[in-house]
Amino acid sequence: MPARTLPRFVLFSLALALALSFRAPASAEPLAGLPQNTLAAIKARLAKAQGSRGDMACVIIDLDSGKSLLDESGASLLAPASNMKVLTSAAALATLGSDFEFVTRVMAQGSVQGGVLQGDLCIVGGGDPNLSGRFYGDDPLALFRDWGNRLKALGITQVSGNLLYDSTLFGGESFNPHWPQDDQFNRWYCAEVSALAFNDNCINVKVTPGEVGQPARIELVPATAYCSVVNETRTTAGKGAALIDLRREKGANVIRVKGNVPAHGQGGFVGEITVADPAAFAATVFRETLEACGVRVTGQSRAHTLGADELPRFRTLIEHRARLVEALKPVNTNSQNLHAEMLLRQLGLAYAGKGTFKTGAAALQDWLVKNQLWDNGMVLADGSGLASANRVTARSLAKTLALMARRSDAELFVASMAVGGESGTLKKRMYDKRLKGRVYAKTGYINGVRALSGYLHGTRHRVAFSILMNGCAEGTGAQDDILALLAEALD
Known part of the structure; x- marks a missing residue:
């Protein structure tokens, strides 16, 4: 990638x-x-x-x-x-x-009382493809962490309602029917398209050797509950490069990791795999990052279209702008x-x-x-x-x-x-x-x-x-x- x-x-x-x-x-x-x-x-x-x-x-x-x-x-x-x-x-x-600027907004409904937002929080995708670590030292959570800290600075430590996410700026198919129809949907170059995109709509997988004869160690970056891992790796004796295959089923986020990792090899393996429903991925990681920053969401995370009729009830707390160039x-x-x-x-x-x-x-x-x-x-x-x-x-x-x-x-x-x-x-x-x-x-x-x-x-x-x-x-x-x-x- x-x-x-x-x-x-x-x-x-x-x-x-x-x-x-x-x-x-x-x-x-x-x-x-x-x-x-x-x-x-x-x-x-x-x-x-x-x-x-x-x-x-x-x-x-x-x-x-x-x-x-x-x-x-x-x-x-x-x-x-x-x-x-x-x-x-x-x-x-x-x-x-x-x-031209892409604008991503974090919006809120309800008042803040005693540190609690009495309503919903909504992240609205503006089609920015660079909500990632690209400009932040390769730290994919840098932006979300900043937003969490800014919410906390506004006096919000809890959201009593839901975390809504709106990716409806873009419509139509997220995966082009003219693209490869085999298992290449796993590859970074086949990432699904969404108006709320995060980390290039991929998750990184780091594989390092364990004890010889035992499974290798697997780390997801960013660490998230959105994806689960089936570890089918083995740590082998000797040196050389790790031979790792990453796969998932269409529409699922269970990542199957197969292959061998030499115990004294070349530092393991780092790769990436696409995620299904990338807007939900972004919202999940955003919520997890908020909680790590001390902002707890009580309700559910769910997709939502912020319609013109309810927009007046929401106010913008954070507005992130990124230039087209x-x-x-x-x-x-x-x-x-x-x-x-x-x-x-x-x-x-x-x-x-x-x-x-x-x-x-x-x-x-x-x-x-x-x-x-x-x-x-x-x-x-x-x-x-x-x-x-x-x-x-x-x-x-x-x-x-x-x-x-x-x-x-x-x-x-x-x-x-x-x-x-x-x-x-x-x-x-x-x-x-x-x-x-x-x-x-x-x-x-x-x-x-x-x-x-x-x-x-x-x-x-x-x-x-x-x-x-x-x-x-x-x-x-x-x-x-x-x-x-x-x-x-x-x-």
């Missing part, structure tokens, strides 16, 4: 640096075209990577002139994998705006599917007043059409690219990137991308000096698909590019080779 810890100052420091570096060099003139030898070398590398049965497209656009420098099968409809996130995140930033980097640097799907539903909410996949897809298509980025036949099956049914064009992706580069907030969008040889899904590739620190891009991987779309900054010129590969003989190595050839022409 992508690393969660990401201090806020890192995002904005990077954005500031990119705001300077992203500008065209003062002495640069628009690129008239790529040298013929460069074009020939790129086309030859594309052909070799494509093989006899693959489908491939490559589009390169000069950012200074807007001119297309290369368009190989740019209109071909191909599966983009996670390059779908380029379209979703671009539309979100352009439509919602860089100042803080959600973009996990999407494009670490390829966080949940974030992308939640952004798509926010688009739908702004577009049609309903935060569903269908309204989100309609909003995304409308934005693409209005900006002349839509190609006939494109299929938007989800917002993250996990669905193999998605079909887009490399031309649409490259043109979207070029459009975003012309915006006044371009540096925020570029800053959301993985950086070649340095961060996210590009950290372990592009060490070539021609590419390291100069490629800002979104990767894409699903079965049979390898995609890469983003920006390449030369010393004299800058381009947007998209390379889509479906069923090809080669993958990421060929993409890097193509960009290295391109980089030489931009310096």
Whole structure:
């Protein structure tokens, strides 16, 4: 799973640096075209990577002139994998705006008498994907603990009523029917979507060795009664890596942990597994954290729609705001599917007043059409690219990137991308000096698909590019080779 810890100052420091570096060099003139030898070398590398049965497209656009420098099968409809996130995140930033904020509220009904809230407490999800430890030293309870302490500071030590939770800002299916229908629902990249999301809608599982021949020790992070564990592990003699499998049944939160953990191995195992009904998960952990902070809830925890008729009876005790730009980097640097799907539903909410996949897809298509980025036949099956049914064009992706580069907030969008040889899904590739620190891009991987779309900054010129590969003989190595050839022409 992508690393969660990401201090806020890192995002904005990077954005500031990119705001300077992203500008065209003062002495640069628009690129008239790529040298013929460069074009020939790129086309030859594309052909070799494509093989006899693959489908491939490559589009390169000069950012200074807007001119297309290369368009190989740019209109071909191909599966983009996670390059779908380029379209979703671009539309979100352009439509919602860089100042957009997700708002999560803790609300109360009734008065406080003698430390007791004489009524219900309600946590209302606002579609914030970062209610987690991502900005808090990887401590998933940091926010909830802060809220508990703030409630206590307001004089509340007990809630006589229920803990309500409202996740109705988003509707429709929580698990996309186009996603894998096997046991991959356990994996972090298949987390259910909810307007009240917590810890990426996953729970971490830490497994450490016990006595040889005995079960290993298992710890849930955060510790919660929401999930139970069936321990089918064994501590073995010797060294080596732990081999652990995490599974649960659909709709259930009983986690079956199987495998062997060497007593003198490499420190055990840390993994994660999705939870069923993530809004209930968030509410359960919030309640447990409140009680740890000294705020006891007497009643039940239950789902509730805070309707317009009863809203006047509730007052806001805590309002947590998070900026949209803080959600973009996990999407494009670490390829966080949940974030992308939640952004798509926010688009739908702004577009049609309903935060569903269908309204989100309609909003995304409308934005693409209005900006002349839509190609006939494109299929938007989800917002993250996990669905193999998605079909887009490399031309649409490259043109979207070029459009975003012309915006006044371009540096925020570029800053959301993985950086070649340095961060996210590009950290372990592009060490070539021609590419390291100069490629800002979104990767894409699903079965049979390898995609890469983003920006390449030369010393004299800058381009947007998209390379889509479906069923090809080669993958990421060929993409890097193509960009290295391109980089030489931009310096």
